[in-house]
Amino acid sequence: MTGVGADWTELGCHPVTESVHRIPLPMPQDGLRAINVYVVEGADGVSLIDAGWNVPGNLEILRDGLASINVGLDEVTDVHVTHIHRDHYTMGPELRRQVGSRIHLGRGEHPGLTALRELRSAVPADSLVVLRRAGASEIAEASRVHALTEPWLAADWELPDEWTEQGLVTVAGRPMQARQTAGHTKGHLVFEDPALGVTFTGDHVLPRISPSIGFELGGWDNPLGDYLASLEAMLHRPDSEMLPAHGAVGGSVHVRVRELLDHHDVRLHATREQVRAREGVTGADVAAGLPWTRRERAFSSLDEFNQMIAVCETVAHLDVLVARGELVVDEVTADGAERYVTA
Incomplete structure (x- = not known):
């Protein structure tokens, strides 16, 4: 090769x-x-x-x-x-x-x-x-x-x-x-x-x-x-x-x-821990608390497009944790935002 x-x-x-x-x-x-x-x-x-x-x-x-x-x-x-x-x-x-x-x-x-x-x-x-x-x-x-x-x-x-x-x-x-x-x-x-x-x-x-x-x-x-x-x-x-x-x-x-499977196991754990530490958080809250890219950049340092990608990817991880029964959506706010708590 x-x-x-x-x-x-x-x-x-x-x-x-x-x-x-x-x-x-x-x-x-x-x-x-x-x-x-x-x-x-x-x-x-x-x-x-x-x-x-x-x-x-x-x-x-x-x-x-x-x-x-x-x-x-x-x-x-x-x-x-x-x-x-x-x-x-x-x-x-x-x-x-x-x-x-x-x-x-x-x-x-x-x-x-x-x-x-x-x-x-x-x-x-x-x-x-x-x-x-x-x-x-x-x-x-x-x-x-x-x-x-x-x-x-x-x-x-x-x-x-x-x-x-x-x-x-x-x-x-x-x-x-x-x-x-x-x-x-x-x-x-x-x-x-x-x-x-x-x-x-x-x-x-x-x-x-x-x-x-x-x-x-x-x-x-x-x-x-x-x-x-x-x-x-x-x-x-x-x-x-x-x-x-x-x-x-x-x-x-x-x-x-x-x-890649190991990476997502780590990422799912980090996502779950963000919710555990601050029960009742939104997907945007979780994304803001996680590091991003291989350089572990702060969410606030990302440009607009990559912030959008980061939030969507965080919701994808939250959805898996909900499907596995590890998290639940505890509240949906008036403007449609979901708040997560540990199951």
């Missing part, structure tokens, strides 16, 4: 394993820095796993990367997208316009894409409802106003050509298993290639961070509960090398899954 230990964001087309290359596409003004677009060659030609973010310059970076392995942009027949977020999806419609590539997206993303197209906003209405549940009405209103000022390109969110079902799929003629791994989004998919011993893990399993949980599209259910169940399910399948959407390639999927 090549590329381990190098700067994974370095531009170019990097060999990964047999028939697979990796092209990092930049993500401007985003802490993740880049997304790995995987180029898969097989008996049926060339396909991509994830498309990248359709921002100025990225189509040219993709074209140049492909040219370095003697592949033309017009040879990309299909794009298999792991989930609906803009850094994964929005280059897909652009490739379809430019060269006729077909877009494949998980069936479970249909409600989220429908909501995006109806709202004409990348800030889901369900998250605004969750913020109000958490007693974070000011953050909800600021997020709503900010969403109205962001440019919206309907062309970035055109429907896919095919909704991918869980099960056997072919990617450039290679047989793979598409596995639905809900949590980060409802219809997130990972793609397992047993012949190569790799899994394209999208944002479900990342090497250095836990993906955001609670920024829901298409209705709020129990996103963290879904995520933990999806992680557990991966431990019941053969282990493989990890090909993530962000970060360096390589490493055991099973090892990283166990680390």
Whole structure:
């Protein structure tokens, strides 16, 4: 497995394993820095796993990367997208316009894409409802106003050509298993290639961070509960090398899954202890008392967008603790904020 230990964001087309290359596409003004677009060659030609973010310059970076392995942009027949977020999806419609590539997206993303197209906003209405549940009405209103000022390109969110079902799929003629791994989004998919011993893990399993949980599209259910169940399910399948959407390639999927499960156990404990120490707190109160990011930053130091993500993720953890019977909602205030106490 090549590329381990190098700067994974370095531009170019990097060999990964047999028939697979990796092209990092930049993500401007985003802490993740880049997304790995995987180029898969097989008996049926060339396909991509994830498309990248359709921002100025990225189509040219993709074209140049492909040219370095003697592949033309017009040879990309299909794009298999792991989930609906803009850094994964929005280059897909652009490739379809430019060269006729077909877009494949998980069936479970249909409600989220429908909501995006109806709202004409990348800030889901369900998250605004969750913020109000958490007693974070000011953050909800600021997020709503900010969403109205962001440019919206309907062309970035055109429907896919095919909704991918869980099960056997072919990617450039290679047989793979598409596995639905809900949590980060409802219809997130990972793609397992047993012949190569790799899994394209999208944002479900990342090497250095836990993906955001609670920024829901298409209705709020129990996103963290879904995520933990999806992680557990991966431990019941053969282990493989990890090909993530962000970060360096390589490493055991099973090892990283166990680390992520341990991380959320710690986070659930910290969330429960926040409630135990101050019975009757809201989700916003709990979020404000927790450290954030790997650097353990104070909630107050986060920008508006990341405060929104933090509060939604806190509510996702509170919902799991309520479902497990460890916490209860003791009161709902007049403005809809829920207050939690230990069971």
